[in-house]
Amino acid sequence: MDNKALISQIQTWARELGFSQIGVTGVDLSSAEPGLLSWLANGFHGDMAYMSAHGLKRARPAELVPGTVSVLTARMDYLPRSISQSSPSKANTDWTDVELQRLQHTNEAIVSIYARGRDYHKVMRSRLQKLSERIAQQITPLGYRVFTDSAPVLEAELAQRSGQGWRGKHTLVLNREAGSMFFLGEIYLNIDLPPTQETSSHCGSCQACIDICPTQAIVAPYKLDARRCISYLTIEHAGSIPIEFRPLIGNRIYGCDDCQLVCPWNKFAKRSTLPDFDERDGLNGQQLLLLFAWTENDFMQHTEGSPIRRIGHERWLRNIAVALGNAKHCANTDETQKIDEALNQRFQHVSDLIKEHIEWALQQTVQIKSSI
Secondary structure, three states, X not given: OOHHHHHHHHHHHHHHOOOOEEEEEXXXXXXXXXHHHHHHHOOOOOOOOHHHHOHHHHHOHHHHOOOOOEEXXXXXXXXXXXXXXXXXXXXXXXXXXXXXXXXXXXXEXXXXXXXXXXXXXXXXXXXXXXXXXXXXXXXXXXXXXXXXXXXXXXXXXXXXXXXXXXXXXXXXXXEOOOEOOEEEEEEEEOOOOOOOOOOOOOOOOOXXXXXXXXOOOEEEOOEEOHHHOXXXXXXXXXXXXXXXXXXXXXXXXXXXXXXXXXXXXXXXXXXXXXXXXXOOOOOOOOEHHHHXXXXXXXXXXXOOOOHHHHHHHXXXXXXXXXXXXXXXXXXXXXXXXXXXXXXHHHHOOOOHHHHHHHHHHHHHHHHHHHOO
């Protein structure tokens, strides 16, 4: 089987496994190295030490996996099949508007869309492995290694070079037919495959993602300071959330989708064909007070197989405490009393980290009352 026929066959296998698109690129990412080094030098990676731990291996596939000649990239749509098509009261309102409106329901906990279903690491990795095994049946011997956000890999750069899309000003990969609501994975291969064609950028003068970012984490087009990003603060960051960002987090308890929700290209976002990414009961549309009452056992049970589990119960409670403090800005007297009761009840049996955020949340009542 020649390379052209092999690529066509791989595309067929990939679709059967739930992937939306595959691409191929080479291993020379040297032109991306200065940008990576500058980003790290500015400290934009925050506490994510793993971003710098492997040096430039992240931009050198053949050093990370010796013998790598080509990289096969895969894209998998993750928009849940059940996500709201439109608002009941507004027939022309699409799912992005519905999601943005939920931010105004301050007692409701907002979990990033990608995390409402099964852990994508598990879904993508197993299917990339199956795809690799099918390729290996055609080419023997085949050297390969699969990655799903699990090693020092410049996945967005590889995706762009292999034609999966272009880098948006929020730094995520955008596709004209699918927006940005998809996961990326890679297979490092020891065979030389013809690269797929890159696509051009289609952001133009639009900067909706920059304008909407609550914490101004997109410090310039195509440049993100993770230390300011709500996704980083609620997921990757293990310590105290800086006070200046707490009011801006609102009711987001795990991640943030704002920059994607306002992107015009996401009107083309595709719903996943896989049930794995369906929204789980208990993780979407829940009240903050209900989730704050979860014991560690409750947390482990409800997040089994979910990407949320990786942050642990402590960060979960930290995030919700901040959201409860913010909810009090729009709460009536009875609601405020219930929030304070829940915060005080938790205070006696949690770590110093959580206590600090509970104290901040309790103080929000004083600040509001003193301003009246």
